[in-house]
Amino acid sequence: MSICGILLAAGRGKRFDPSGQRNKLLQTLGDDAVVVRSARHMLAVLPRVVAVVRPGADAVAAQLLALGCEVTTCPLADTGMAASLAHAVGYARDTYGWIVALGDMPHVQPSTIQSLKTALEQGAGIAAPMYRGRRGNPVGFSRQYLPQLLALEGDQGARGILKHSAVTELEVDDSGILQDIDTPADLPPKD
Template identity: 35%
Template sequence: MTQDGPSVAAIVLAAGSSSRTYPMHKLLAPDATGLPMIARTLRAVTASRASPLTVVLGHRAAEIRTAALTDRQAGCTPRFVTAPDHACGLSRTLAAGVRAASAHPGVAGALVCLGDMPLIGTALIDRMIETFLAHPDRPGVMPMHDGRRGNPILWSRALFPALLALTGDQGARHLLHRHETTMLQVAAGPEIAADFDTPARLADFARCFTDG
């Protein structure tokens, strides 16, 4: 969704190998309506204020891209980029998304979303963006539930260089720990910790969204 003034980009990370759910790739798994998980995740993001939207691909990139485009209700078509070094860890996938967001000078920050967290709703995304844009001098925004942080995380553009410099498979965990005392917080529900990365959890996902 476009808007006047500074914007917050969305980066959806969808490059992992999904080894814990082999042979099924979790992002291709259907919900109760038949919609693939990656498309369900993107439905909420495309309906939000986030702009532009980038999906970072890697393992089984062509299949994930096709699945991501199956939702006729999606608010916009995302830009797809492939992280050539995605096998080196989550940090490289994140860096590919941050580089894409950095190319837009009007972007004040980036909301980093995980492709396997389809329960995250548009309302939470918009609330995080609104909170950040009201206080753009802060390092970002994190959602909280029962005193614990979760995903997605919104990062200020000021931290893009630090995000690009990350290495390994830990993502931005250490960077978040360094800045968490000054990060803005938004109250959220248990969905901020609900991922689907085991066969049992995929069975749970297959029963989600029975109302469409």
């Protein structure tokens, strides 16, 4: 039963840099770019990770390809997260389920991804991590949600599916499920 990772890395990061000059996914955390750290944590658990990038994101694509991710470009990425997610699910539709992670969430631990994978393998339709009562990312979807995922539109991603479906919530000791890199202040100070 194969579970595929989907790494959404197609946003413009306008809150990080409204001018678009600095791509938040390429900012460094230790020895890795933000998106590389996010991908490494997924690849530690999942043999297949499909990363979605926007047109022109050649530097992001190159780093993810070098790690071993499959990279696909979503031509409609600028219309919202839903387009990128539907594109990725369509690209990787030949699997039992998907764990959908965000490229700007490099602090999610591999153990959390493993918990989501296990929940899907044990029959959960949707699995989401919880940290101290708050739901975070990534989120796992079984194949039964393929039609809904392919039909997504707008900038809400899969929120509508989560709102109207039973979700297996998994308590994890991982505050990284709530931490994304949205502004320069979210990056650790340089040494």
